[in-house]
């Protein structure tokens with residue numbers, strides 16, 4: 454009877470208001486935080502904190518100041534805990550590594566990586582693929598044509614390409630080509646010419662994806678994946694680019710299968726095909742053609758842009774701080790000279806250069822937000838309760854700039870990695886590759902490439918600003934943090 458009266462007295466406007474208030478209540482109840490959940494900015498109904506600027510390079514510091522080193526955001530109805538500062542990030546990545554070892558389901562990544570391969574998978578499949586990749590990287594680090602030898606070969610092509618540049622030029626394409634060749638050598642057993650149109654177009658598609666993935670409009674797909682999958686936007690470009698890249702990878706895999714010889718593996722694809730045979734009776738390990746495509750994509754994605762961007766930061770710092778460049782060159786001349794190529798054994802004798810490379814990684818800060826994780830079980834961190842399944846983001850940028858750990862956190866200062874008598878010193882808060890069980894699997898390869906490329910270039914060239922141009926040290930937030938485009942002038946030494 455009462456319900457009937459209410460129904461009769463409601464006009465259209467009242468129904469709209471009633472419906473809205475009802476949805477609001479459902480949203481509040483559904484998204485209510487458990488007790489002792491990390492605090493955070495007040496979320497908007499339905500959308501959460503999606504309009505909170507996700508520029509963690511600067512904004513995170515303000516949020517951490519307001520809410521503490523462990524705070525929360527809400528993207529749609531997905532809660533996310535943000536962890537910052539060396540102490541808390543170390544606690545989550547190292548001390549409680551087992552609690553945060555898995556990846557959450559991020560719709561933008563899920564659509565591409567399908568939770569197989571290495572970087573976005575979990576559980577047994579992830580462990581098997583990570584073990585396989587780490588083993589392959591180690592295996593190719595040894596032998597007659599070791600990884601070091603392959604990188605040295607690429608150094609020759611890299612320096613030749615620099616030599617052919619007559620005037621000011623943007624080093625992006627050459628550096629990306631050279632770095633991607635070290636990865637290509639690992640995966641396909643071959644390098645590609647820097648002007649190989651097919652491979653260059655794959656690299657361009659990839660760079661565009663990395664750029665777009667950091668954009669707020671692409672991030673919106675993570676909030677409304679079902680709706681946005683039918684609408685245009687940057688997410689559609691990302692998906693179409695990855696489709697072209699994976700089609701290219703499938704083509705390479707088909708070619709490999711034609712003359713594959715398991716007793717004479719040439720590269721990662723050959724080794725994976727052998728692993729597929731061995732693991733036939735173990736489908737849970739996920740060694741199949743799709744797994745191979747995504748594993749190759751993982752290594753290209755995680756290995757190319759990050760390393761090339763670090764080198765771009767490195768060259769930028771060298772033109773901004775010519776005195777540092779001169780000191781590196783002095784050390785190169787003293788330890789290596791001009792008559793032979795740099796090799797990895799030189800590194801221990803070159804503490805200043807080693808410190809400069811560490812500092813360019815620290816201040817370059819190319820993966821500022823790390824990769825996302827999730828709580829595998831109910832966990833306590835910093836006195837807060839984080840329920841099982843909650844997405845967690847460890848802000849590596851806040852570690853690399855932590856004022857409690859670094860003497861001059863925002864200034865380029867190789868002294869961070871030098872003792873008083875000029876010896877190299879390790880720093881615990883140096884975490885550009887992250888840390889713990891999920892840390893970068895390509896760290897050793899990346900460190901080899903950075904050292905050999907950087908020393909080879911400065912052995913042969915002096916790099917300087919172009920007349921009348923003043924490149925900025927403020928970078929652009931892609932999925933990585935990259936320098937704004939700049940040009941250099943090089944002169945042979």
Ligand code: HEM
Pocket residue numbers: 571572573583751752755756757759760763819820823824825849885886887888890891892893894895896898899
């Ligand atoms: C300067 C260069 C590089 C930087 C700064 C870098 C940084 C990172 C970071 C921060 C992560 C996330 C770790 C985490 O979730 O806690 C990662 C993961 C990963 N990196 Fe790198 N990386 C670099 C080069 C490479 C290279 C050369 C390769 C390939 C050979 C590679 C392969 C991977 C893979 C496969 C993962 C996913 C690991 C997993 O989920 O278990 N990275 N990297």
